[in-house]
Amino acid sequence: MSDLARCRDILGDLIAFPTVSCDSNLAAISYIAERLNDVGARVEVLHDASGQKANLFATLGPERAGGLVLSGHTDVVPVEDQPWTSDPFRMVERDGRLFGRGTCDMKGFIATCLTTLDHLKAAAKERPIHFAFTHDEEVGCLGARDLVEVLRARELRPAMALIGEPTEMRVIEGHKGCCEYTVTFTGAEGHGSAPEKGVNAVEYAARYINRLLELRQSLIDRCPPGSRFDPPYTTINIGGLKGGHAHNVIAGKATLEWEMRPVVQGDMDFVKGEIATYVGDVLLPEMRRVAAQAEIATEVIGEVAGLMPMDENAARDLVFRLTGANSADVVPFGTEAGLFQEIGMQAVICGPGSIDQAHKPDEYIALDQLSQSLAMLERLGESYGG
Numbered sequence: 381m382s383d384l385a386r387c388r389d390i391l392g393d394l395i396a397f398p399t400v401s402c403d404s405n406l407a408a409i410s411y412i413a414e415r416l417n418d419v420g421a422r423v424e425v426l427h428d429a430s431g432q433k434a435n436l437f438a439t440l441g442p443e444r445a446g447g448l449v450l451s452g453h454t455d456v457v458p459v460e461d462q463p464w465t466s467d468p469f470r471m472v473e474r475d476g477r478l479f480g481r482g483t484c485d486m487k488g489f490i491a492t493c494l495t496t497l498d499h500l501k502a503a504a505k506e507r508p509i510h511f512a513f514t515h516d517e518e519v520g521c522l523g524a525r526d527l528v529e530v531l532r533a534r535e536l537r538p539a540m541a542l543i544g545e546p547t548e549m550r551v552i553e554g555h556k557g558c559c560e561y562t563v564t565f566t567g568a569e570g571h572g573s574a575p576e577k578g579v580n581a582v583e584y585a586a587r588y589i590n591r592l593l594e595l596r597q598s599l600i601d602r603c604p605p606g607s608r609f610d611p612p613y614t615t616i617n618i619g620g621l622k623g624g625h626a627h628n629v630i631a632g633k634a635t636l637e638w639e640m641r642p643v644v645q646g647d648m649d650f651v652k653g654e655i656a657t658y659v660g661d662v663l664l665p666e667m668r669r670v671a672a673q674a675e676i677a678t679e680v681i682g683e684v685a686g687l688m689p690m691d692e693n694a695a696r697d698l699v700f701r702l703t704g705a706n707s708a709d710v711v712p713f714g715t716e717a718g719l720f721q722e723i724g725m726q727a728v729i730c731g732p733g734s735i736d737q738a739h740k741p742d743e744y745i746a747l748d749q750l751s752q753s754l755a756m757l758e759r760l761g762e763s764y765g766g
Contacts, residue, residue, distance in 0.1 A: 421497075488732045545729050
Protein backbone atom coordinates (compact mmCIF):
# COMPACT_ATOMS: atom_id res chain seq x y z
CA MET A 381 0.00 0.00 0.00
CA SER A 382 1.35 3.45 -0.89
CA ASP A 383 2.00 6.09 1.75
CA LEU A 384 -0.83 8.19 0.32
CA ALA A 385 -3.28 5.29 0.58
CA ARG A 386 -2.22 4.61 4.17
CA CYS A 387 -2.52 8.31 4.97
CA ARG A 388 -6.03 8.37 3.50
CA ASP A 389 -7.02 5.44 5.73
CA ILE A 390 -5.56 7.06 8.84
CA LEU A 391 -7.29 10.35 8.05
CA GLY A 392 -10.58 8.49 7.67
CA ASP A 393 -10.08 7.00 11.13
CA LEU A 394 -9.33 10.44 12.61
CA ILE A 395 -12.36 12.05 10.98
CA ALA A 396 -14.59 9.37 12.53
CA PHE A 397 -13.73 10.74 16.00
CA PRO A 398 -16.19 13.65 16.46
CA THR A 399 -13.76 15.81 18.41
CA VAL A 400 -15.85 18.98 18.45
CA SER A 401 -14.37 21.32 21.05
CA CYS A 402 -17.36 20.97 23.37
CA ASP A 403 -16.86 17.18 23.49
CA SER A 404 -14.08 14.82 24.59
CA ASN A 405 -11.05 14.12 22.40
CA LEU A 406 -9.84 11.14 24.45
CA ALA A 407 -10.70 8.46 21.88
CA ALA A 408 -8.72 10.29 19.20
CA ILE A 409 -5.78 10.80 21.57
CA SER A 410 -5.83 7.07 22.44
CA TYR A 411 -5.74 6.18 18.73
CA ILE A 412 -2.78 8.51 18.10
CA ALA A 413 -0.96 7.26 21.21
CA GLU A 414 -1.30 3.65 20.09
CA ARG A 415 0.35 4.39 16.75
CA LEU A 416 3.19 6.27 18.44
CA ASN A 417 3.66 3.49 20.97
CA ASP A 418 3.91 1.00 18.11
CA VAL A 419 7.11 2.69 16.86
CA GLY A 420 8.63 2.97 20.33
CA ALA A 421 7.90 6.63 21.06
CA ARG A 422 7.83 7.85 24.65
CA VAL A 423 4.22 8.97 24.96
CA GLU A 424 2.65 11.22 27.58
CA VAL A 425 -1.11 11.79 27.75
CA LEU A 426 -1.74 14.96 29.76
CA HIS A 427 -5.36 15.32 30.89
CA ASP A 428 -7.06 18.61 31.65
CA ALA A 429 -8.81 19.32 34.94
CA SER A 430 -12.10 17.80 33.71
CA GLY A 431 -10.44 14.52 32.73
CA GLN A 432 -12.41 14.59 29.46
CA LYS A 433 -9.75 16.32 27.34
CA ALA A 434 -6.08 15.60 26.88
CA ASN A 435 -2.93 16.76 25.14
CA LEU A 436 -0.46 14.22 23.81
CA PHE A 437 3.28 14.83 23.86
CA ALA A 438 5.57 12.15 22.49
CA THR A 439 9.24 11.81 21.58
CA LEU A 440 11.27 9.69 19.21
CA GLY A 441 15.02 9.61 19.70
CA PRO A 442 17.35 10.53 22.55
CA GLU A 443 16.36 12.21 25.80
CA ARG A 444 18.14 15.49 25.30
CA ALA A 445 17.37 19.16 24.84
CA GLY A 446 16.60 20.46 21.39
CA GLY A 447 14.88 18.84 18.47
CA LEU A 448 11.78 19.60 16.49
CA VAL A 449 8.12 19.44 17.55
CA LEU A 450 5.52 18.47 14.95
CA SER A 451 2.34 20.04 16.28
CA GLY A 452 -1.37 20.04 15.56
CA HIS A 453 -4.72 20.32 17.32
CA THR A 454 -7.20 17.46 17.52
CA ASP A 455 -10.40 19.46 18.04
CA VAL A 456 -12.74 20.65 15.30
CA VAL A 457 -15.52 23.23 15.05
CA PRO A 458 -19.22 22.27 15.23
CA VAL A 459 -21.27 21.11 12.26
CA GLU A 460 -24.77 22.03 13.49
CA ASP A 461 -26.84 24.12 11.08
CA GLN A 462 -24.34 23.65 8.27
CA PRO A 463 -25.67 22.24 4.97
CA TRP A 464 -23.33 19.24 4.57
CA THR A 465 -23.98 16.97 1.57
CA SER A 466 -22.52 13.96 3.39
CA ASP A 467 -21.95 12.80 6.98
CA PRO A 468 -19.24 15.20 8.27
CA PHE A 469 -17.76 12.46 10.47
CA ARG A 470 -17.47 9.86 7.74
CA MET A 471 -14.79 10.79 5.24
CA VAL A 472 -15.74 10.49 1.58
CA GLU A 473 -13.66 10.98 -1.56
CA ARG A 474 -14.83 12.87 -4.62
CA ASP A 475 -12.80 14.24 -7.54
CA GLY A 476 -9.43 14.03 -5.79
CA ARG A 477 -10.73 15.60 -2.58
CA LEU A 478 -11.40 14.09 0.85
CA PHE A 479 -14.47 15.55 2.57
CA GLY A 480 -15.13 15.56 6.31
CA ARG A 481 -14.97 17.79 9.36
CA GLY A 482 -11.31 18.36 10.20
CA THR A 483 -9.85 17.07 6.94
CA CYS A 484 -7.91 20.28 6.42
CA ASP A 485 -8.18 21.83 9.89
CA MET A 486 -6.16 20.01 10.88
CA LYS A 487 -6.34 16.23 10.99
CA GLY A 488 -4.80 16.01 7.52
CA PHE A 489 -1.44 17.08 8.93
CA ILE A 490 -1.77 14.73 11.91
CA ALA A 491 -2.46 11.88 9.48
CA THR A 492 0.70 12.66 7.50
CA CYS A 493 2.72 12.63 10.72
CA LEU A 494 1.35 9.22 11.69
CA THR A 495 1.92 7.85 8.19
CA THR A 496 5.62 8.80 8.21
CA LEU A 497 6.51 7.58 11.71
CA ASP A 498 8.95 4.96 10.40
CA HIS A 499 10.84 7.62 8.41
CA LEU A 500 10.87 9.97 11.40
CA LYS A 501 12.03 7.26 13.82
CA ALA A 502 14.96 6.43 11.57
CA ALA A 503 15.92 10.12 11.48
CA ALA A 504 15.75 10.71 15.23
CA LYS A 505 19.06 9.10 16.10
CA GLU A 506 21.04 12.12 17.25
CA ARG A 507 18.31 14.71 17.73
CA PRO A 508 14.80 14.01 19.04
CA ILE A 509 11.62 14.52 17.06
CA HIS A 510 8.63 15.38 19.22
CA PHE A 511 4.89 15.32 18.61
CA ALA A 512 2.39 17.68 20.25
CA PHE A 513 -1.30 17.07 19.61
CA THR A 514 -3.57 19.34 21.62
CA HIS A 515 -7.19 19.91 22.63
CA ASP A 516 -9.38 23.00 22.39
CA GLU A 517 -7.39 25.11 19.93
CA GLU A 518 -10.62 26.32 18.37
CA VAL A 519 -11.86 27.85 21.64
CA GLY A 520 -8.77 29.73 22.79
CA CYS A 521 -5.79 27.36 22.40
CA LEU A 522 -6.57 26.02 25.87
CA GLY A 523 -4.65 22.77 25.46
CA ALA A 524 -1.55 24.36 23.99
CA ARG A 525 -1.48 26.96 26.75
CA ASP A 526 -1.33 24.13 29.30
CA LEU A 527 1.22 22.18 27.27
CA VAL A 528 3.71 25.02 26.91
CA GLU A 529 3.65 25.53 30.67
CA VAL A 530 4.60 21.87 31.08
CA LEU A 531 7.43 22.33 28.59
CA ARG A 532 8.52 25.62 30.18
CA ALA A 533 9.14 23.82 33.47
CA ARG A 534 11.36 21.16 31.89
CA GLU A 535 15.12 21.30 31.68
CA LEU A 536 15.08 19.36 28.38
CA ARG A 537 13.03 21.54 26.08
CA PRO A 538 12.59 21.30 22.29
CA ALA A 539 14.24 24.00 20.18
CA MET A 540 11.87 24.25 17.20
CA ALA A 541 8.21 23.74 16.34
CA LEU A 542 6.47 23.09 13.03
CA ILE A 543 2.73 23.70 13.29
CA GLY A 544 0.89 22.00 10.43
CA GLU A 545 -2.08 24.37 10.08
CA PRO A 546 -3.54 24.51 6.55
CA THR A 547 -1.37 26.91 4.51
CA GLU A 548 -1.43 25.06 1.16
CA MET A 549 2.15 24.11 2.10
CA ARG A 550 3.27 27.74 2.06
CA VAL A 551 5.84 28.65 4.72
CA ILE A 552 4.35 31.07 7.27
CA GLU A 553 6.57 32.92 9.73
CA GLY A 554 4.11 35.29 11.37
CA HIS A 555 0.51 35.87 12.38
CA LYS A 556 -1.48 38.15 14.63
CA GLY A 557 -2.44 37.29 18.17
CA CYS A 558 -6.01 36.36 19.09
CA CYS A 559 -7.75 37.60 22.23
CA GLU A 560 -11.34 36.60 22.99
CA TYR A 561 -13.55 37.98 25.75
CA THR A 562 -17.05 37.48 27.13
CA VAL A 563 -18.42 40.45 29.07
CA THR A 564 -21.48 40.06 31.30
CA PHE A 565 -23.51 43.16 32.22
CA THR A 566 -25.75 42.94 35.29
CA GLY A 567 -28.27 45.76 35.65
CA ALA A 568 -31.66 46.08 37.29
CA GLU A 569 -34.96 45.04 35.69
CA GLY A 570 -38.08 47.14 35.74
CA HIS A 571 -41.06 48.22 33.68
CA GLY A 572 -40.18 49.56 30.27
CA SER A 573 -42.37 52.63 30.84
CA ALA A 574 -39.91 53.93 33.46
CA PRO A 575 -36.42 53.28 32.06
CA GLU A 576 -34.82 55.71 34.52
CA LYS A 577 -35.84 53.45 37.44
CA GLY A 578 -33.83 50.47 36.19
CA VAL A 579 -30.40 49.77 34.75
CA ASN A 580 -30.68 48.48 31.21
CA ALA A 581 -27.85 46.01 30.72
CA VAL A 582 -28.31 45.95 26.94
CA GLU A 583 -27.96 49.73 26.73
CA TYR A 584 -24.72 49.67 28.72
CA ALA A 585 -23.44 46.83 26.58
CA ALA A 586 -24.22 48.95 23.50
CA ARG A 587 -22.21 51.84 24.95
CA TYR A 588 -19.34 49.44 25.65
CA ILE A 589 -19.53 48.34 22.01
CA ASN A 590 -19.46 51.94 20.82
CA ARG A 591 -16.28 52.49 22.81
CA LEU A 592 -14.73 49.40 21.20
CA LEU A 593 -15.62 50.80 17.77
CA GLU A 594 -13.91 54.09 18.66
CA LEU A 595 -10.84 52.12 19.71
CA ARG A 596 -10.99 50.18 16.45
CA GLN A 597 -10.46 53.43 14.57
CA SER A 598 -7.59 54.34 16.93
CA LEU A 599 -5.94 51.02 16.12
CA ILE A 600 -5.99 51.86 12.42
CA ASP A 601 -4.18 55.09 13.26
CA ARG A 602 -1.66 53.11 15.37
CA CYS A 603 -0.78 50.75 12.50
CA PRO A 604 2.95 49.90 12.75
CA PRO A 605 5.02 51.14 9.79
CA GLY A 606 5.87 48.35 7.38
CA SER A 607 3.33 45.89 8.81
CA ARG A 608 3.08 42.84 6.54
CA PHE A 609 -0.35 41.74 7.73
CA ASP A 610 -3.64 42.06 5.84
CA PRO A 611 -5.17 44.20 7.18
CA PRO A 612 -1.95 45.71 8.55
CA TYR A 613 -3.45 46.98 11.81
CA THR A 614 -4.94 45.36 14.92
CA THR A 615 -8.62 44.49 14.47
CA ILE A 616 -11.63 44.33 16.80
CA ASN A 617 -14.73 42.26 16.02
CA ILE A 618 -18.08 42.20 17.83
CA GLY A 619 -19.09 38.54 17.80
CA GLY A 620 -22.46 38.60 19.56
CA LEU A 621 -24.75 40.44 21.96
CA LYS A 622 -27.55 38.73 23.88
CA GLY A 623 -29.87 40.15 26.51
CA GLY A 624 -33.35 41.08 27.58
CA HIS A 625 -36.64 39.19 27.81
CA ALA A 626 -39.42 41.29 26.29
CA HIS A 627 -40.24 44.58 24.58
CA ASN A 628 -41.58 46.15 27.76
CA VAL A 629 -39.03 44.93 30.33
CA ILE A 630 -35.81 46.75 31.20
CA ALA A 631 -33.06 44.25 30.40
CA GLY A 632 -31.35 43.11 33.57
CA LYS A 633 -28.71 40.95 31.90
CA ALA A 634 -26.64 41.15 28.73
CA THR A 635 -23.71 39.16 27.41
CA LEU A 636 -21.25 40.52 24.87
CA GLU A 637 -18.71 38.42 22.97
CA TRP A 638 -15.86 40.19 21.21
CA GLU A 639 -12.35 39.56 19.96
CA MET A 640 -9.18 41.46 19.14
CA ARG A 641 -6.32 40.38 16.86
CA PRO A 642 -3.28 42.42 17.87
CA VAL A 643 -0.35 43.04 15.56
CA VAL A 644 1.85 43.93 18.55
CA GLN A 645 1.55 43.44 22.31
CA GLY A 646 1.28 47.18 22.81
CA ASP A 647 -2.05 47.30 20.98
CA MET A 648 -3.53 44.66 23.26
CA ASP A 649 -2.37 46.59 26.33
CA PHE A 650 -3.78 49.82 24.85
CA VAL A 651 -7.26 48.41 24.22
CA LYS A 652 -7.50 46.62 27.56
CA GLY A 653 -6.36 49.73 29.41
CA GLU A 654 -8.76 52.07 27.59
CA ILE A 655 -11.80 49.83 27.99
CA ALA A 656 -11.02 49.19 31.69
CA THR A 657 -10.83 52.96 32.28
CA TYR A 658 -14.15 53.49 30.48
CA VAL A 659 -15.84 50.80 32.55
CA GLY A 660 -14.36 51.97 35.85
CA ASP A 661 -14.74 55.71 35.37
CA VAL A 662 -17.94 55.98 33.32
CA LEU A 663 -20.19 52.94 32.95
CA LEU A 664 -20.08 51.35 36.40
CA PRO A 665 -20.52 54.61 38.37
CA GLU A 666 -23.60 55.46 36.28
CA MET A 667 -25.07 51.97 36.72
CA ARG A 668 -24.47 51.92 40.48
CA ARG A 669 -26.08 55.29 41.06
CA VAL A 670 -29.35 53.48 40.33
CA ALA A 671 -28.52 49.91 41.44
CA ALA A 672 -25.63 49.29 43.82
CA GLN A 673 -25.42 45.63 42.76
CA ALA A 674 -24.82 46.48 39.10
CA GLU A 675 -21.73 44.80 37.63
CA ILE A 676 -19.63 44.42 34.48
CA ALA A 677 -17.58 41.22 34.57
CA THR A 678 -15.07 40.17 31.91
CA GLU A 679 -14.13 36.55 31.25
CA VAL A 680 -10.94 36.00 29.28
CA ILE A 681 -11.69 33.16 26.88
CA GLY A 682 -8.18 33.23 25.47
CA GLU A 683 -5.25 35.57 25.00
CA VAL A 684 -3.02 33.83 22.49
CA ALA A 685 0.24 35.42 21.46
CA GLY A 686 0.93 36.18 17.84
CA LEU A 687 3.88 34.67 15.98
CA MET A 688 6.40 37.42 15.42
CA PRO A 689 8.58 37.15 12.30
CA MET A 690 12.24 36.75 13.33
CA ASP A 691 15.39 37.42 11.33
CA GLU A 692 16.88 34.20 12.70
CA ASN A 693 14.51 31.26 12.64
CA ALA A 694 15.98 27.77 12.36
CA ALA A 695 12.52 26.18 12.08
CA ARG A 696 11.64 28.36 9.09
CA ASP A 697 15.00 27.66 7.44
CA LEU A 698 14.55 23.91 7.98
CA VAL A 699 11.16 24.00 6.24
CA PHE A 700 12.69 26.04 3.42
CA ARG A 701 15.08 23.16 2.82
CA LEU A 702 12.32 20.56 3.04
CA THR A 703 9.89 22.32 0.68
CA GLY A 704 12.23 24.19 -1.64
CA ALA A 705 10.60 27.51 -0.72
CA ASN A 706 12.78 30.61 -0.50
CA SER A 707 10.37 33.08 1.10
CA ALA A 708 7.90 33.12 3.97
CA ASP A 709 4.56 34.89 4.35
CA VAL A 710 2.37 36.11 7.22
CA VAL A 711 -1.33 35.36 7.73
CA PRO A 712 -4.18 37.05 9.62
CA PHE A 713 -5.53 33.91 11.32
CA GLY A 714 -4.16 32.63 14.62
CA THR A 715 -2.42 29.37 15.55
CA GLU A 716 -0.63 27.83 18.52
CA ALA A 717 2.78 28.82 17.10
CA GLY A 718 3.14 32.00 19.15
CA LEU A 719 2.79 30.01 22.38
CA PHE A 720 5.85 27.93 21.47
CA GLN A 721 7.71 31.11 20.55
CA GLU A 722 6.86 32.60 23.96
CA ILE A 723 8.88 29.89 25.73
CA GLY A 724 11.95 30.46 23.58
CA MET A 725 11.34 28.03 20.73
CA GLN A 726 11.67 28.99 17.07
CA ALA A 727 8.43 28.27 15.24
CA VAL A 728 7.05 28.07 11.72
CA ILE A 729 3.71 27.11 10.17
CA CYS A 730 3.37 24.90 7.11
CA GLY A 731 0.70 22.31 6.42
CA PRO A 732 -1.64 20.77 3.88
CA GLY A 733 -5.01 22.15 2.88
CA SER A 734 -6.47 25.62 2.51
CA ILE A 735 -7.71 27.79 5.35
CA ASP A 736 -10.48 28.82 2.92
CA GLN A 737 -12.05 25.39 3.49
CA ALA A 738 -11.77 25.43 7.28
CA HIS A 739 -14.95 25.71 9.38
CA LYS A 740 -17.22 25.44 6.30
CA PRO A 741 -19.76 22.78 5.33
CA ASP A 742 -18.22 20.14 3.07
CA GLU A 743 -14.75 20.92 4.39
CA TYR A 744 -12.17 19.09 2.30
CA ILE A 745 -8.50 18.53 1.63
CA ALA A 746 -7.07 17.78 -1.79
CA LEU A 747 -5.11 14.55 -2.15
CA ASP A 748 -2.21 16.42 -3.76
CA GLN A 749 -1.91 18.53 -0.59
CA LEU A 750 -1.53 15.37 1.49
CA SER A 751 1.08 14.14 -0.99
CA GLN A 752 3.08 17.35 -0.56
CA SER A 753 2.93 17.10 3.24
CA LEU A 754 4.02 13.45 3.12
CA ALA A 755 6.94 14.42 0.88
CA MET A 756 7.99 17.18 3.29
CA LEU A 757 8.00 14.80 6.27
CA GLU A 758 9.76 12.06 4.33
CA ARG A 759 12.48 14.55 3.35
CA LEU A 760 12.68 15.48 7.02
CA GLY A 761 13.27 11.81 7.78
CA GLU A 762 16.06 11.68 5.21
CA SER A 763 17.87 14.87 6.17
CA TYR A 764 17.15 15.56 9.85
CA GLY A 765 19.97 13.51 11.28
CA GLY A 766 22.49 15.64 9.44
